[in-house]
Amino acid sequence: EPEVTQTPSHQVTQMGQEVILRCVPISNHLYFYWYRQILGQKVEFLVSFYNNEISEKSEIFDDQFSVERPDGSNFTLKIRSTKLEDSAMYFCASTRDGSTDTQYFGPGTRLTVL
């Protein structure tokens, strides 16, 4: 069964450093998402991406964040200058159609900012 994959599984970085989290969505999917989950808290929407552009972003997704689909298979989330409060699990998800179609989530990347 096709699945969403994410790398790395765990990333440790120093405050102020740039990080890139990588995701490979399911191959025939067209809509892509990033979510984050701070330890002990609920899953929060960050951004949705369709047709090579951001379709919606949350208040969390400020200028420090960016997303890219560089080569038709990878979907990346970049944090330019990490802060302590960026420490969280980051989940990538994809879906074939937008709106109400099933979203398939990856296993997540645990980001630890020291």
Place this chain on the structure above:
Amino acid sequence: DAKTTQPNSMESNEEEPVHLPCNHSTISGTDYIHWYRQLPSQGPEYVIHGLTSNVNNRMASLAIAEDRKSSTLILHRATLRDAAVYYCILRYDGSSNTGKLIFGQGTTLQVKP
């Protein structure tokens, strides 16, 4: 986005049925009722969804009230692997919907052997 209300936690015994309730009194006609769950240390996964009629799949059943203001996710025989946080999420079917999921706190289901 329409709001849902779920109990914070529930307990069940293994191999017994579990009924997880969700209230969504402000649901609109184009809102689908989706259920996702998150097993420990994993990403969320889809369980089931419906609009008006009750639905069954290999994982669970979804019972939707006639007025659609509430629904119940039914796990017919809970296993230890079903211990997870269960999220009831409303999603409207419209061209302006980017498909994002808005997660609440969900219901933490504990399954006892």
